Amino acid sequence: MKGTLKIVVVAFLAGLAGAFIFQEFIGKPAVTEVIREVPAETRSVSFDGSTDYAATKALPNTAVSFREAAAKTVSSVVYIKNIQRNRRSMSYYDMMFGRERNEGVAVGSGSGVIYSNDGYIITNNHVIDGADAIQVMHEKRTYDAKLVGRDPKMDIAVLKIEADGLPAISVGSSYDVEIGDWVLAVGNPFNLNSTVTAGIVSAIGSETNSVRENFPIELYIQTDAAINPGNSGGALVNTKGELVGINTSIISRTGSYAGYGFAVPSDVVVKIVEDLKKYKFVQKAFIGAEVAEVTEEIAQKENLNDLNGVFISTVSRGSSADESGLESGDVIITLDGRQVNNKASFDELMSAYSPGDKVAIEFKRGRRFYETDLTLTNIFGDTKILNAETGLSEDDIHFSDFLGAEFRRLTQEERENLGLGYGVKVTKIDQKRGWLRNLEDLEEGYIITSINRNPVSNPEGVAKYIEKYTGRIYINVVDKRGRKETLRYTFR
Numbered sequence: 200m201k202g203t204l205k206i207v208v209v210a211f212l213a214g215l216a217g218a219f220i221f222q223e224f225i226g227k228p229a230v231t232e233v234i235r236e237v238p239a240e241t242r243s244v245s246f247d248g249s250t251d252y253a254a255t256k257a258l259p260n261t262a263v264s265f266r267e268a269a270a271k272t273v274s275s276v277v278y279i280k281n282i283q284r285n286r287r288s289m290s291y292y293d294m295m296f297g298r299e300r301n302e303g304v305a306v307g308s309g310s311g312v313i314y315s316n317d318g319y320i321i322t323n324n325h326v327i328d329g330a331d332a333i334q335v336m337h338e339k340r341t342y343d344a345k346l347v348g349r350d351p352k353m354d355i356a357v358l359k360i361e362a363d364g365l366p367a368i369s370v371g372s373s374y375d376v377e378i379g380d381w382v383l384a385v386g387n388p389f390n391l392n393s394t395v396t397a398g399i400v401s402a403i404g405s406e407t408n409s410v411r412e413n414f415p416i417e418l419y420i421q422t423d424a425a426i427n428p429g430n431s432g433g434a435l436v437n438t439k440g441e442l443v444g445i446n447t448s449i450i451s452r453t454g455s456y457a458g459y460g461f462a463v464p465s466d467v468v469v470k471i472v473e474d475l476k477k478y479k480f481v482q483k484a485f486i487g488a489e490v491a492e493v494t495e496e497i498a499q500k501e502n503l504n505d506l507n508g509v510f511i512s513t514v515s516r517g518s519s520a521d522e523s524g525l526e527s528g529d530v531i532i533t534l535d536g537r538q539v540n541n542k543a544s545f546d547e548l549m550s551a552y553s554p555g556d557k558v559a560i561e562f563k564r565g566r567r568f569y570e571t572d573l574t575l576t577n578i579f580g581d582t583k584i585l586n587a588e589t590g591l592s593e594d595d596i597h598f599s600d601f602l603g604a605e606f607r608r609l610t611q612e613e614r615e616n617l618g619l620g621y622g623v624k625v626t627k628i629d630q631k632r633g634w635l636r637n638l639e640d641l642e643e644g645y646i647i648t649s650i651n652r653n654p655v656s657n658p659e660g661v662a663k664y665i666e667k668y669t670g671r672i673y674i675n676v677v678d679k680r681g682r683k684e685t686l687r688y689t690f691r
């Protein structure tokens with residue numbers, strides 16, 4: 200009896216060992232399932248919208264003093280002048296009577312933040328936009344500034360002045376900022392010197408229509424600290440005096456403070472600044488999939504038990520997301536262990552990465568959790584570091600579901616190499632679906648230079664024109680060998 204029992208136990212343990220070896224070394228899939236007994240979220244939102252406050256972390260002590268924070272930051276904020284020459288054109292009478300050209304000067308202003316002690320300054324793109332000359336004033340001294348680079352989409356610009364030993368601001372992490380935190384807005388509203396206003400963080404989000412109507416920021420920290428026009432480019436700091444955002448816009452019918460102010464998060468700002476300093480171009484990273492907010496409608500349709508994370512709506516074939524095992528319908532929960540609560544937090548976390556970076560992604564498929572590793576790419580789908588000549592933004596690429604094709608604007612390098620002042624490149628044609636695959640002679644890699652003799656440069660405009668057009672159409676293209684030809688079709 201004992202011998203039989205011993206044989207059974209040995210066989211059982213051998214079976215377990217064999218299964219372990221197969222799982223770990225032979226049959227390991229691209230994604231690994233994660234067995235969790237407790238949810239990762241510190242605060243979970245149920246499907247009915249209620250919040251489990253038992254899981255929240257302890258609230259901080261609200262008895263705070265702003266003296267230390269203000270003292271640490273006011274000397275790190277500068278006043279910026281945008282000088283534009285008013286070049287009034289000369290009339291016939293001016294030339295006839297020998298009058299000289301009148302070149303008046305218009306001066307705009309805003310704030311900036313000293314990023315490093317050797318003279319790098321952060322401000323808003325709209326503060327210095329259109330400037331013929333830029334001046335920075337700090338502690339009664341005036342410096343001529345050079346524009347290092349800008350990111351219009353995030354409304355951030357970087358300036359450089361020739362100075363050393365400047366009081367650079369201490370930078371904190373905006374990822375740690377939460378709704379209800381006290382913050383200070385430091386700037387130069389109405390040409391006053393280093394004013395400080397206090398408030399709380401009232402919202403954190405991305406791409407609201409109300410913000411984008413004023414300034415084109417994608418991510419923001421919303422605060423009720425009084426922000427006036429001169430605060431643009433100034434600092435939003437926490438109670439430790441650490442930079443957590445760059446003030447960028449207000450919502451107001453009068454142009455002055457009306458209760459809502461917005462700042463670009465510091466984690467986003469630092470990445471932009473470092474990229475502009477090194478490459479003169481912001482290195483944005485992509486996973487190769489489209490993600491969306493988890494709404495109640497999506498949760499019902501996909502049978503999700505909460506609204507956390509971001510929902511993968513589509514995965515591009517052959518992309519990094521595709522190769523790593525991600526699928527449409529998955530919900531991304533964490534990036535490198537950092538929680539993804541919604542699309543705003545996903546966008547902010549992604550903004551810290553560059554093409555070629557590897558990230559660990561935890562995601563949910565159905566009711567099970569999985570992990571996978573993914574290599575991020577640039578907008579073209581590879582890992583090359585781009586510059587101002589080779590790079591494009593998301594707005595420069597458009598995919599048409601109806602046509603089943605992707606169009607993109609030409610880079611500066613492509614225009615120079617081909618001797619073209621304009622043009623839209625056909626980068627992808629889906630051969631299984633979409634209307635464009637029916638057009639003979641039009642291939643991937645062709646550059647459309649004009650349609651019906653009208654020069655083109657807008658990818659979305661080209662797609663919409665073709666989608667709606669009926670009748671005879673003439674499309675001038677440059678093929679993959681650089682040869683020019685005219686393609687003729689009749690659309691019915």
